[in-house]
Amino acid sequence: MDWINQLNPTMQFAIFSMLKVCVVIFLAVMPIVAYAVLVERKVSAFIQDRVGPNRAAPFFVKYLPVVGPFLVRLGIFHPLADGLKSFLKEDFTPAHVRKVYFWLAPAIAVVPAMLALAVIPFGSTLGAQKMVIADLNVGILYTFGIVSLGVYGLVLAGYASNSKFSFLGGIRSSAQMISYEIAMGMSVIPLFMLVGDLNLSKVIAYQADGAWLVFKQPIAFVIFLVSAFAETNRLPFDLPEAETELVGGYHTEYSSMKFALFFIGEYTAMIAASAMMVVLFFGGWTLPFAGLDQPATTLVMGFAHIGIFVTKMLVLMVVFIWVRWMLPRFRYDQLMDLGWRRFVPLALANIVVTAVVLWALHAK
């Protein structure tokens, strides 16, 4: 490993950044997306008194005496089959679509979700490397900036498909995502008033010193959580793709891997939202005991921190999944009412109250 140390710092930074990107995307995000789908299917099955996927069995299963059938019943191989299927299915482009945008939309849907992950500190340190791809000082602003691009993918898909269902889905998503971005953005302002910094690593450090922000800012958390559901188009706010009303919403006309990209985009956005909530409200990679709240000094500790972060994130994802099978869909006017007439004033009030409290505390 000497050759790394001999490189100049810029090169080192570039190499490690690329390494981190590859690891995060292909070893973390993609498997989590695949298996989140499995968990989603299994959880929904159990909630509905069913069994869920338990069929896919690759050829080698028969050589594993007890474990093999057990894994099959768990449905472990279904995500693999799903992935394979996405690649092998006919990629059909209807004749009536606007081709350029039609092809562009799935990419635009998936890229912002992944970009948002760049500023998430998913661990303390591993050796000399900080466990964040880009430790930006304007972390949260970057996140909001990128996340708001996500809407283009859906709107473009709705527009390009040239189908009334897709079009309605696109229209719905644009209005919905823009509305909830405001509530979401305003909900986190009190946090940064408390922390005094926009860098997400600093937010974690702040929480490691005191209590988690979820306890200090419960209202902000509720607004952020609900807005996150809306931003990721998850039930009870999945109006852009409401199956019962719009067939498939903005992705009605998509098939094969292009459709799968929308799927990946949705789940990646869910990961990003969960990760963001862990960072902002649940102390990131820290735990307030056993000295786990200080940056790691050994490799073991480093991995432990990553483990803590991922565990917290997965718990939040299960919440996302569970809620989908628990609540019915909102009506569109109710959705807008909740966003504009409840959350925006509430978030504003929260800012004012926080400011007053801070002023009172500092004024003494």
Next chain:
Amino acid sequence: MSTPATTDIKPAPAAPPPIEKIKIKVDGREIEVPKMMPDWQGKPQPTTMLQACQLAAQEVPHYCYHPKLPIAGNCRMCLVEFGTPAMGPDRKPVLNEDGSSKIAKSVLPYEPGTPRGAIACATPISPGMEIYPNSPATKQMREAVLESLLINHPLDCPICDQAGECKLQEYSVEHGQSQSHFVEAKVHKPKAVDLGPRIVLDDERCILCTRCIRFTKDIAGDDALGIVNRGSYSTIAAWKEGAFDNNYTLNTVDLCPVGALTSKDFRFQMRVWFMKETKSLCTSCGTGCNVIVGSREEKVYRYEPRQNDAVNSTWMCDSGRLNYKWINRDDRLKDVVVRGQKSTWAAALKEISEKLAKAASGSVAVLASARQTNEELYLLSKLAKKLGAVTDSVPRVGEGDKLLVSADKNSNTNGAKLTGIASAEMGSNLKKIADGIRSGAIKTLVVFGEDVTKHGIGADLLAKLETIIVSDILPNATTATAHILLPGCAHAEKRGSFTNVKGRVQKFMKAVEPKGDARSEWEVLHELVHNVTGQNGFSSIEGLFNQMAKEVPAFAGLEWAKLGDTGVTVPI
């Protein structure tokens, strides 16, 4: 039955005598009915209660009565309760308190409380009579009669060809009861008796109404049938086994109200409720009997006569009735063939139009069939006139009979004459055409629906022609030599009209789709006439007929819509 509008030129009898009317009450409603009405032969006879009820729109069920047969009065189904004005000892009507005459209901003489019905088909009406076709007593009589008729009936409707058009079924539903008091074993009579070459008899189903016997004796004039044995064992029989073989036997199948007499041809072929019934005409001779074509899924199953008192009453001959099988034949011409190659209508019509448009006057001969419709012959004559062509049709003379079969075996001889396609003496131009071909003056021959090789223009002459255009339905020697062969339609596959031997113009409707690429000839001819003469015409059969009526003097004043179901007679 409707009396169709006619342009009969017979002088109308001056001031017809006023019809004497009688006032009676049917089901409590007072109506006036004529005192005399035509019987089965059309002679005036005292109006019967059944006719009076029909005029009052009251249906009286009946089996043995048929308007075109002598009255027998043996089925008892038409029993109705009735009453007549009571007469006092002074032979004056007994009046009620309100001044209306008192009605004495007909009762059993020895049991005055019990109503006594009369058979409506044979009882004449009298002034002031009251008929109760819906009274409880009448209903009870009907129930009893039906139960009696069903005592020995096998109730084998699932295998009976009459099921679906069976009066016994219909009346059992309407007037019968579901239970029978008869618990003893039924009398079992012979089944599937071979009565004649075209008729099968099932004696168990027979209700002995004698319609078949009366028809064959009084209408067909062949006293072949009768009843043998007695009581429950009575059966219909031919005087000799298999001797019921005149040319009108199949009418008894229509007449038979139950499934006793069935047609060997239609036996077990298809259930009647699947039949699509299309009003059409029989084309086997010049009489033009009105028929109903029964078809299902583009297959013709049977012809049945349709009432038209100006033509065929309600009958038709067996030979005409069974002459439908060629429509379903497998070797029907289905493709447009140009010089041995399968082609399309567009290509063939283009070629014919160009050829005919260029043809020198007199170099074309048109041989149309007198079995084509008026419209087709009219279009052909238009074409021929433009081309200066020699035209004719082929006469067909066969044997006629005194009832329906005409000696003229062409279905539209008069149409061919009136439209001018046939020469004054039909067939006289055939020789002229043959000579023209021999001398080389005639280079193009247009043949519609005839095999010219059988009519003096042999294969040697055909070989001399430059172009032979043939339209036909079935292959023959002429279609084999055709340069351009156009597949035609059977009359059941198109619409049009015929003029029968007596000058009655009648229309027929389309029952089934043409086979393969075949198209109605009038559509094709319309296109040709337009291409060759440059005249626009009507592309609908209605418009075409009306146009023809304007241009052909014999048809003046006619309209497609005015033809109705039974046609209009024109002077010939």
Next chain:
Amino acid sequence: MIVKRANLSFWERLYLPALLSGLQVTWRHFSRTFFAGKKVTMEYPEQKWVVPEGYRGAPYLVRDQSGDTKCVSCQLCEFVCPPKAIKIIPPGSSGKPAERANAEKMPAEFEINMLRCIFCGFCQEVCPEEAIFLQRDYSLTGLSRGEMIYDKEKLLALGGTHAGVQKWKHKLDEAKEQETFPVKG
């Protein structure tokens, strides 16, 4: 119709009680299925459903106790069949007579298109000869459309035997008991 909107209390308007009860319901079902293994579904190809008595499965033709075809080709089922799945070719006047003595008529061909059949049971209901019954088969498969058109042989083979009143035999026996007909003079 105007539905009056219920007046919600403050707690109800917060949605929180509804959220909690939703959580309760879903958790109840989840735990029952996940921990206790109680499920309402069946894993089909391995576990086969027990067809109840009176189930309306595929219609098949039956034979009587003497092994004869009961159908007399009356075509009532063809007529009543709503999706027009049944096609019968009658024997015609020269066709093969019925297997059952005295019945005269038997279908030359009897086809049911199982792709069209909707298992409504009208054919069974309308049959005057008790010759067609909806039986217990519910999973019919084939590799081609043609294969799914069951012909007379197949329908009879699948249908089995149905012992019932032998109407035609009874009639024949009755006729045999009587004196010969026509009475010879």
